[in-house]
Amino acid sequence: MLVAWNYHYRNSPMDHIDPRARWIFSFAFLFAVTQTWNPQLLAGLFAIALVWYAMGRVSWKDARRGWLLISFMLFSMIVVNTIITGGGAGGVVPPGGQLVWPDGFSLFGRHLTYGLTVERLWFAISQLMRILGISLLFILIPYTMDSRAYGATFSKLGLPDRLAYTMELAFRFIPSLARNLAVTLDAQKARGFELEKVRGGLIKKIARIAPLLIPLTMNAILSSEDIANAMDLRGFGQRKRTWLFALQYHWWDWVLIAFSVVLLVGVTVLVHALGMGGFAVPAWFYTFFAG
C-alpha cells in the first residue's frame, strides 16, 4: 500500500496558496536560479527562498530527515567536491586566482600547503546559495501540500491524466519505500542480520545489503503491479478524468503567478541581455584574505 508524506494542516500562509501557483513559482525560481552565478542575484534569490520556506511554518522536527539528506548531499557536492578535491567548478571559475593560504598553514604542529583559492571558495558559497535555495522550495512541498492535491494539480497544470496521476504516485513512492525498508530490516534482523556489521569494499558492501535491497526491489515491483491492477479495475485511463479535489485560484495566487513570471523574465533579461549572469567574486570578499 502506498503511503503519503507526513503532511498536516498548519494554517500557514502556504496552506492558503493554490498548489498550482506554488508549482508555477517553484519552477520559475528553479529556472531563474540555475541561469546565474551572479552574487547579487543569487543572494536575492536565496533571500526569496528563505521567506518562502518561512511561509510554510514547517518545524525542524517535521522536516529533520529531509534536511539531513540534503545536508549530506550538500556536504558531498560542496565541501568534498568543490573545496577539498577542487572539482565541480570547471567552466565557471577561471584558472589561477588568489590563494586563501598563500604561505600555507600549521595543523597539529605540521606546516601544510593547500591550493584553495578565494575564487573557488566563493564558488562554493554560490553553489550553497543556489542549491540550498532550490532545496528550501522543494523540500517544503511534501510537508505542506495535501496528498490529495497532487493529481488534480498536475492535471490542471495541463499534464495528461495518466502522467498527472503517475506524478502523484511518484511522490508517494519515497515514504512507501521507507516504510517497506523498515519492515524488511526488522524481518532480516530477526534472522540475525546486523546492518552495522556490514564491512568491506563497495562491492562487498552491496552484496552484504542484498538481504535488504532485493526484498525492497521485489516489493516495489509487486506493488506496482498491484497498483496497476487496482487502477484498471476501477476504469482508470479509459476516459477523461474528473478530480474530487477542488482547486480554486484567489487574487493572491494571481499575484504570486505574476511575481513568478516577473522573476523568471527579469533574471533571464539580466543574465542574457545585460550580461549579469557570470561568475564574479565580490570585492569585499577578497578583503578577508588580503593579509
Added chain:
Amino acid sequence: MPETLVLPLEVRGLSFRYRSRESWALRDINLNLRPGEVMLLAGSSGCGKTTLMRCINGLIPLSYHGEKHGDVFLYGQSVQKMSLSQISTRVGTLLQDPERQILGTYVLNEVCFGLESLGLPRSEMLERAGQALKRLGIWHLRDHETFNTSGGEKQKVALAGVLAMQPQILLLDEPLASLDPASAHEALQTFRALADEGLAVMLVEHRVEDVLAIQPERVVYMEDGQVTYSGDSAGLMDVVDYTRIKLPASVVMRRAKGQPLPEFKPAVPALNPASQPLVEFRDVRFRYTPDSPEILHGLNLSVRAGEVIAILGHNGSGKTTTVKHALGLLKPTSGQVLLEGVDTTKTTVAWAARTVGYVFQSPTQMLFAPTVREELAFGPTNLGFSKPKIAENVEWAIETVHLQDELPTPPLALSFGQQKRVSIASVLSMRSRILMMDEPTAGQDYWNYQAFMDTILQTPGFDAIIFITHDLDLALIYANRVVMLFDGQVVADGSPREVLADEDQLRGWRVLPTSLLRMNQQYFPQTGRFLRAEALSQFASV
C-alpha cells in the same frame, strides 16, 4: 430484450493458460450467476479461482496474457467486446488484501477514485460516495487517512470504493483473509444484504464454514482448474474432501467416523509452571512516537517452556506489537521485557534471534537469496553456526515444510503459499528455542496449513511456540494456552477451555464461537481436552 431478463454473468466453455506456464489454469468452465444470488467458489490454492475472477473482471487479457478459449458474458455481452471502464461499471472486484487495492490517501478520495475515472461531476461523486460510506457504516471515516484505518476498516473502505461505482456483479476474492472473526461476520452480512438488494455476488473463500452462515444460493468447488461440484451447500458437504476445505465440525465428525485418526503428538517439553520464564513482560506500555496513541497498556505476560500459546484478538488489538517486543524489534515505552532474564533494551535483535525465531506475516518482505538452500542458510550463518550444523539445519527445516525438491529453486519463483513455507523454514533453520509466528496460516489453504501446523507442533527442538491467529479453531486444536488481547491489554489468559468458555464474553472481544468449539465443549466431559473434529468423531454418536 430487457437487461433484467438476461443473466448478469455467464461463463461458457472457458479455458485459460498463462503465457509462462504449460498447464491450463482453467479448463472448460461453465457457470452462471443470477441477480440476488451469492455464489461460493471454493477450492484449494492454485485451483483456478483467482484466474476465473480475472477473466470476468477483464484483468485477463489486459494485465495477464495467455491462451484463452470460451467466453464470459456480462448481461449477454461478451467481455471481449467491452472496454475495461464498461466492465468496471458492471463488475466490482474486492481483492483479498485491501492494502493491495486502496489507492487514495484519504477515505473519501479512495471511494471516489473509480468515479473520477468515470469522469463524473464532483457533486455526483460526493453523493455516490456518501451513499456507499453510509451503506457500510463508515461515514465517520470519510476524512481519515486510509493508512491509519484498521484491517477491517480498510476492507470496508475498499468495498465502498467498489460499491460507489454501482456494479451489478460483485467479485470477492478471499475477502475474509485479513479480518478478525467479528469483522468477517459483519463483512459476510454485508455481502448477503447486497445480494438481497439485487447484486450478483461471487465469493471466493477458504473459510467455507463461515460463508455457509449467509446461506449462499450456489456452491461451486474447483480442483485443478475444473469445476468438480456445482450445487447447493448441502450437496457439497457430501462430495468434497473434508481435509481439503474447512467444513462445519458436525459434518467432518459424521464423515470421519470410523476413519483412521491422523496421529498427532506435540513435541514441546512438558510444562513446568515453576520454571523460569523464557520471556516475561512486566507492565509494558508502548506507543510508536510520543505524540501517537498508546498501543499497549500495562501488559503482563510470561512464557515458559512447554507452552504452545495462541494469541487471539481483534484487528488492531496489539498482537503483532506484543510479539515484536519479545524479540526486541520494539522497545517498551515503559515497563520491561525480559528475554531469558535479560532486559531487551540492553540487547540486540541479533542476540535475541538466538532464542526467538520470529516468522513475519509477509514472505516477500524477507526472501532474497538466489536459492531456497541459501535462503535457509542465511539465519544460521548470521548466528555463526558451523558449516556442517548449517547444512544439517537446512535439511531439517526444508523437510519440515515439505519443500525438499525446491532447495535449488529461487524462492521468489515459488507460489505465495510456498514462499510462506520457505519464510517459515528460514526461521526454523536457526533452531531457536522459541518459535513465534504471525498469522502462520494466512494465504495458505486448509490442507496445507493443517499439515504445516501438525509438522511444526510435532517437531522436537522448540521449548515454546507462540502463534498469532484469527482462526479460533487453530487455537483450540494446537494451543495449550490462549492469550486474548483486547485494545492493547491481556483480557484473558489460560487454557483454551478456560478462555473460550463464555460465548458472550468472546463476542465482546470480537471473537466468534465456531462449530468446532461448540462440539468440543459438548464432548469435553468425555474427551477432557479440546480436539480436532476428526478426533472428536470417536466420541460422537452421530
